[in-house]
Amino acid sequence: MIDWMGLHGNHLHEVEERHQLHSEALLAYKAMQLSAINDGIDLQLVSSYRSFDRQLAIWNNKWNGGATLYDPLGQPLVFETLTDKQKLFAILTWSALPGASRHHWGTDMDVFDYQRVKAWGEPFELVTAEYEGNGPCAELSFWLSDNMESFGFYRPFDAYTGGVAAEPWHISFKTTAETYEKERNAKALLQHLQSANISGLSTIEACFTEIFPRFVLNRGTL
Numbered sequence: 001m002i003d004w005m006g007l008h009g010n011h012l013h014e015v016e017e018r019h020q021l022h023s024e025a026l027l028a029y030k031a032m033q034l035s036a037i038n039d040g041i042d043l044q045l046v047s048s049y050r051s052f053d054r055q056l057a058i059w060n061n062k063w064n065g066g067a068t069l070y071d072p073l074g075q076p077l078v079f080e081t082l083t084d085k086q087k088l089f090a091i092l093t094w095s096a097l098p099g100a101s102r103h104h105w106g107t108d109m110d111v112f113d114y115q116r117v118k119a120w121g122e123p124f125e126l127v128t129a130e131y132e133g134n135g136p137c138a139e140l141s142f143w144l145s146d147n148m149e150s151f152g153f154y155r156p157f158d159a160y161t162g163g164v165a166a167e168p169w170h171i172s173f174k175t176t177a178e179t180y181e182k183e184r185n186a187k188a189l190l191q192h193l194q195s196a197n198i199s200g201l202s203t204i205e206a207c208f209t210e211i212f213p214r215f216v217l218n219r220g221t222l
């Protein structure tokens with residue numbers, strides 16, 4: 001059975017000290033990285049495989065006010081003013097439910113230009129502005145648009161359509177990711193969440209039929 005909820009991690013290989021990728025995505029990633037470096041772009045991983053438990057920790061931290069929440073354009077929200085439903089939708093715009101992150105698959109990764117970010121010297125926050133205009137990862141973003149497809153990668157969060165916010169840094173190894181996409185199902189996900197120690201469960205349950213297609217499948221609303 002395919003481990004689409006990040007429960008076991010048997011499909012993974014170490015890439016670097018802190019990173020793991022799906023064995024099928026590893027060589028393609030390495031080849032793409034080498035090509036980028038040859039073009040003067042220091043393509044490196046910010047985030048790669050993430051387990052269910054790691055995503056659960058991220059989720060619970062956000063639900064309980066431990067991190068700033070943002071609107072779809074990246075503007076910070078005032079936590080205290082949000083209803084539980086608003087909080088749910090705000091978190092889902094930028095973070096997946098545990099069990100529903102594409103990072104569970106090892107096929108998906110967030111990338112940045114390490115050398116340019118280091119030279120830039122400001123705190124790196126993985127926000128859109130860093131990947132546009134004069135941002136330190138703007139050249140990387142152009143390079144990805146021009147080249148990633150030939151290595152089998154694409155951007156699953158290319159544009160905001162009412163689901164997950166646009167994430168120019170998030171790329172996916174398409175052929176393998178598609179086998180995971182087909183496995184996703186609402187019932188199994190909800191059942192697993194009900195057995196986990198997740199904050200906001202009653203709100204998640206009440207909105208589940210809406211949030212599954214909108215955010216998990218990222219069909220959006222537009």
Ligand SMILES: [Zn+2]
Binds near residue numbers: 103167170
């Ligand atoms: Zn990502």
